[in-house]
């Protein structure tokens with residue numbers, strides 16, 4: 740059973756903290772030997788399932804992939820194509836909480852996530868489970884291009 744009650748895209752404080760905690764756990768798995776900037780993401784889908792991802796770098800730098808797209812790929816591969824919220828954390832090891840910045844999704848990830856939302860997806864960027872900012876994807880990707888643009 741999911742720990743999340745998905746209703747009208749609003750999460751309780753406890754649910755937000757659970758999602759951020761999952762992102763922090765995913766961050767621990769990040770493969771970032773080049774930048775040492777480890778990112779974790781936890782993606783909540785409308786069916787209540789959560790998929791996580793971490794950044795995976797590559798010696799051929801351009802071949803790496805972000806945590807957010809890693810999580811999204813997992814979700815789609817498991818049959819979840821309706822995204823409700825994502826939590827993202829990112830910092831180098833050894834950073835204390837006040838030293839951590841907020842790791843917003845990059846432009847490519849914003850576009851990638853936009854494919855699987857109704858425009859009301861919440862994006863939580865966090866330094867810890869209690870220190871975070873809530874955004875909605877539409878504000879991070881104004882006038883985003885999506886599936887509706889291809890409709891006749």
Ligand SMILES: [Zn+2]
Pocket residue numbers: 805806807808844845846847848849
């Ligand atoms: Zn990205």
